[in-house]
Amino acid sequence: MARIRLGQVDYLNTLPVFHALEDGMLPFNGELVKGPPTMLNQMLLEGQLDVASISSVEYARNIDKCMILPNLSVSADGPVRSILLFSYVPVTELDRKKVCLTSSSATSVALLKVLFDHYYHVEANFVTMPPDLEKMMAEGDAALLIGDDAMRAHLWVLQDRLPYHVTDLGEVWKQFTGERMVYALWVVRKDFAKDHPEDVDALCSLLSDAKRIAGDNMPALLKKSRRRTGLPMDYLEEYFKTINNEFEQDHRRALLTYYDYCYKSGLIEERVRLSVWGEEDV
Numbered sequence: 305m306a307r308i309r310l311g312q313v314d315y316l317n318t319l320p321v322f323h324a325l326e327d328g329m330l331p332f333n334g335e336l337v338k339g340p341p342t343m344l345n346q347m348l349l350e351g352q353l354d355v356a357s358i359s360s361v362e363y364a365r366n367i368d369k370c371m372i373l374p375n376l377s378v379s380a381d382g383p384v385r386s387i388l389l390f391s392y393v394p395v396t397e398l399d400r401k402k403v404c405l406t407s408s409s410a411t412s413v414a415l416l417k418v419l420f421d422h423y424y425h426v427e428a429n430f431v432t433m434p435p436d437l438e439k440m441m442a443e444g445d446a447a448l449l450i451g452d453d454a455m456r457a458h459l460w461v462l463q464d465r466l467p468y469h470v471t472d473l474g475e476v477w478k479q480f481t482g483e484r485m486v487y488a489l490w491v492v493r494k495d496f497a498k499d500h501p502e503d504v505d506a507l508c509s510l511l512s513d514a515k516r517i518a519g520d521n522m523p524a525l526l527k528k529s530r531r532r533t534g535l536p537m538d539y540l541e542e543y544f545k546t547i548n549n550e551f552e553q554d555h556r557r558a559l560l561t562y563y564d565y566c567y568k569s570g571l572i573e574e575r576v577r578l579s580v581w582g583e584e585d586v
């Protein structure tokens with residue numbers, strides 16, 4: 305059996321899939337590589353990883369190289385709590401203003417641009433920076449953060465009563481389209497899948513078991529999440545109710561809607577077909 309190099313986005317929202325592997329509750333003899341989405345996106349596409357959770361928009365940019373693994377995603381139906389735009393003024397007033405984008409994200413950066421183009425009708429100047437709210441707000445008029453960084457920053461804003469507008473992009477997307485939003489997919493490189501189809505099958509069932517085990521062990525997962533981020537328990541409980549890790553028909557329709565808007569905004573080059581492992585030949 306090949307030793308699979310498996311990339312794990314190092315945010316809480318992938319833990320319901322990776323928790324059981326991290327804790328050795330299932331036999332995984334591959335390598336788990338953790339990092340922010342943009343790092344894993346790049347490593348997978350450069351062939352340094354075989355399978356990874358990556359930004360959903362990167363799949364659309366690389367359909368020739370990747371296939372989606374079944375029944376896995378990072379999604380939310382409406383407010384997501386961890387894709388947040390912090391701004392000094394309401395979003396509609398950000399025209400010609402400077403918006404700092406976290407260097408960790410690809411999907412949410414594209415989502416923000418889609419919403420600016422098609423929903424808010426504002427044209428901003430974007431700069432990319434490491435995820436640090438204080439530095440971003442010193443540099444620009446707004447800051448996009450994702451994942452655990454966004455949740456920690458939000459708590460800080462609430463605790464210090466900072467006078468920022470905080471906009472949840474998942475909520476705005478839902479208002480705009482009526483759809484949920486799919487932020488991440490689990491993806492395998494096609495060349496790896498072609499050489500190791502049984503290993504990909506085995507990994508799919510391992511990840512499916514892992515998700516079930518985590519769902520049955522929420523208290524342990526919550527404790528681990530609290531240790532890892534310092535976020536309050538009630539906040540974490542709400543977050544895990546918000547995050548969904550399935551990939552069903554609704555998710556597919558929602559994802560294709562997102563890709564359509566990305567295409568209209570020039571953020572992806574072609575309209576996309578979803579190719580899912582197990583549903584067709586490599």
Ligand SMILES: C=C(O[C@@H]1C=C(C(=O)O)C=C[C@H]1O)C(=O)O
Pocket residue numbers: 313315317318341358359360378384386387408409410411412413450451452454487488
């Ligand atoms: C919902 C989230 O989804 C993440 C957002 C990503 C992106 O914007 O590129 C990538 C992976 C996801 O884990 C989040 O991290 O807050």
